[in-house]
Amino acid sequence: xxxxxxxxxxxxxxxxxxxxxxxxxxxxxxxxxxxxxxxxxxxxxxxxxxxxxxxxxxxxxxxxxxxxxxxxxxxxxxxxxxxxxxxxxxxxxxxxxxxxxxxxxxxxxxxxxxxxxxxxxxxxxxxxxxxxxxxxxxxxxxxxxxxxxxxxxxxxxxxxxxxxxxxxxxxxxxxxxxxxxxxxxxxxxxxxxxxxxxxxxxxxxxxxxxxxxxxxxxxxxxxxxxxxxxxxxxxxxxxxxxxxxxxxxxxxxxxxxxxxxxxxxxxxxxxxxxxxxxxxxxxxxxxxxxxxxxxxxxxxxxxxxxxxxxxxxxxxxxxxxxxxxxxxxxxxxxxxxxxxxxxxxxxxxxxxxxxxxxxxxxxxxxxxx
Ligand code: ZN
Numbered sequence: 184x185x186x187x188x189x190x191x192x193x194x195x196x197x198x199x200x201x202x203x204x205x206x207x208x209x210x211x212x213x214x215x216x217x218x219x220x221x222x223x224x225x226x227x228x229x230x231x232x233x234x235x236x237x238x239x240x241x242x243x244x245x246x247x248x249x250x251x252x253x254x255x256x257x258x259x260x261x262x263x264x265x266x267x268x269x270x271x272x273x274x275x276x277x278x279x280x281x282x283x284x285x286x287x288x289x290x291x292x293x294x295x296x297x298x299x300x301x302x303x304x305x306x307x308x309x310x311x312x313x314x315x316x317x318x319x320x321x322x323x324x325x326x327x328x329x330x331x332x333x334x335x336x337x338x339x340x341x342x343x344x345x346x347x348x349x350x351x352x353x354x355x356x357x358x359x360x361x362x363x364x365x366x367x368x369x370x371x372x373x374x375x376x377x378x379x380x381x382x383x384x385x386x387x388x389x390x391x392x393x394x395x396x397x398x399x400x401x402x403x404x405x406x407x408x409x410x411x412x413x414x415x416x417x418x419x420x421x422x423x424x425x426x427x428x429x430x431x432x433x434x435x436x437x438x439x440x441x442x443x444x445x446x447x448x449x450x451x452x453x454x455x456x457x458x459x460x461x462x463x464x465x466x467x468x469x470x471x472x473x474x475x476x477x478x479x480x481x482x483x484x485x486x487x488x489x490x491x492x493x494x495x496x497x498x499x500x501x502x503x504x505x506x507x508x509x510x511x512x513x514x515x516x517x518x519x520x521x522x523x524x525x526x527x528x529x530x531x532x533x534x535x536x537x538x539x540x541x542x543x544x545x546x547x548x549x550x551x552x
Contacts, residue, residue, distance in 0.1 A: 187512035188313035189241070190300040191232055192248040195321040196225035198294070199277075199287040200335070205457065206283055219497065222458055223335040227450075227500035228321050228491065234501040235508060238516040244508070245313060249303035251295035252343055256302060259346040260339050260373060265330045269294075269337065281332035282392075286322075294322055294337040301340040301490045302347045305445065308486050309352045315476070315487045315511050323492040325361055325447045326391075327369040334365065334391060341445055341490055342373045345380065348443070355379050358441035360432060360475060362424070363449020363492040364459040365391035370447065371410055376403035381411070381439045385427055387452070387459050388414035398546055411435055411550060416539055420462030420530045421470075423539045424452070428474050430543050434552040436478045443486045444479045446472075450494030450503040454526040458495050464526035465506040472510035487511070 200223060202209045204216040219226045235241045257266055272278040273291035286294075297320040304316035324340030326333040345357050358381040359374075361367035367384040374380040388396050397412035413427050436444070450468065452461040472489070479487035489511060494500040502520040509515055531539075 185312060185314045186243070186245040188304060188307045188316035189235070189244040189246040189319070189508065190249060190304045190316065191246065191319040192296055192300060195293055195297050195300070195319070196229050198225070198290050198322050200285040201277060201287055203285070208285070222495045223322065223493070224497070225321065226497045227494055228319055230497060231501040231504040232319060234505050234518065238505065238518045240505070240509060240512070240514060240516050243514055244512060249299050251292060252298040252302050252347070256343055256347050257295065257298065257338065259350070260329060260342045262330050269332070283334050284332035284337060286337055290322070290337060297321055298324065298338045298340045298343045301344040304488045304490065305344040305348045305443070306351070308488055309348055309354060309443065314485060316489070317508055317511055318488070318490045320491050323449070324490070325363055325367040325370050325449070325492050326365070328372050333369065335493070336369060339369050339373060341370055341447055344490070345445065354442050356440065356442045357381070358436055358439055358444050359383065359447060360444065361385065361447035361492075362452065362471060363447055364452035364456065364461055365449065365493060366395050366397055366412065367447055368392055368395070371400070374406070375410060376406050378406040378409050381409050381435065381441065383411045383413070383432055383435060385413045385415060385424060385432070387417055387419070387461055390459055398549065408550070409439075413543070413546060415461070416542070417460040418462060418531050418535065419539050420454070421464065421467045422530065422536045423543070424463060424467055425470060426540050427543050428471060430547040431550060431552055433474065433478060434547070435550070436482060438552070440482055442483050443488070444475055444483060446475055446487070446489040447492045448489045448507060449492035450500045453494070453496055453499050453503055454529060455496045455499050455522065456494065458493070462526065462530055463503070464523055465502045465520040466523065468503045469506040469510050472507045476510065
């Protein structure tokens with residue numbers, strides 16, 4: 184049986200967004216930050232990788248890097264004018280040509296490498312080199328539009344990987360499950376009129392893009408029903424996400440019958456994330472990973488790829504990510520989550536859970552699920 188592939192590269196940790204405190208550019212009243220003040224700093228990802236190595240899990244994975252995505256790969260999604268503009272600034276000064284998506288010198292090549300890691304993860308699963316695969320992609324990708332970067336995302340990693348797979352393999356129907364706490368607006372926009380790509384985003388209602396909710400956006404004319412948004416109330420926790428899986432995500436996958444499932448895995452719905460207000464913990468991510476793994480086994484011979492997206496708590500991202508990779512690989516290590524008891528004690532009250540369940544039931548009805 185093939186191992187689980189884990190795609191990573193130290194160079195992706197060298198991408199910088201310049202000097203920011205959280206995501207505020209320094210200047211005016213914003214004081215320069217301490218060492219890792221930028222929200223999308225490499226440290227949460229580097230510490231996830233370090234925990235995977237320290238626990239012994241890494242030694243049981245097929246851990247490797249891969250070449251960057253090629254121009255041909257990038258051009259399947261992004262117009263040449265965007266790539267040229269991004270590269271010319273990356274070669275000189277860095278800058279920000281979108282919304283909250285700053286980059287430094289050399290970030291173009293690093294973003295292409297990040298996309299390449301996702302691409303190889305999908306390719307490895309489709310050609311049988313790996314049973315399942317995880318890509319520690321940085322910078323992330325799920326907010327990036329075809330012609331404009333957004334929300335720390337410079338290239339659309341998952342769509343680049345899916346279209347490379349479609350060009351090479353006989354794969355048509357792909358489902359993307361996005362549990363990053365922010366809306367997967369980039370992936371949605373790229374596939375909004377594609378009936379062969381089911382995009383499902385679970386996100387904190389009105390968080391990012393600011394004010395966005397999205398349940399009424401169901402796909403364009405040719406793809407009606409192939410785009411599903413599940414806005415969840417701030418403060419939602421384990422029960423809200425698991426109930427949304429039971430009522431919406433799993434039935435939608437059942438109906439769609441994908442040949443491949445890709446997860447856009449942000450860890451920023453955790454209970455201590457600075458950029459959102461949800462209450463997940465490592466056992467929530469373990470449970471969601473188990474559910475998508477079982478769905479992949481039911482629908483598509485187990486073909487499952489998980490691509491890292493957001494997650495900004497340096498101390499806690501490693502524990503949530505470690506639970507995901509353990510579950511993906513079917514390996515349990517002695518690592519315990521030091522936050523777990525506290526996060527369980529802080530879950531919302533029964534009346535909040537009932538309210539959120541009612542909203543999810545209403546959504547499921549709207550989606551005919
Ligand atoms: Zn996010």
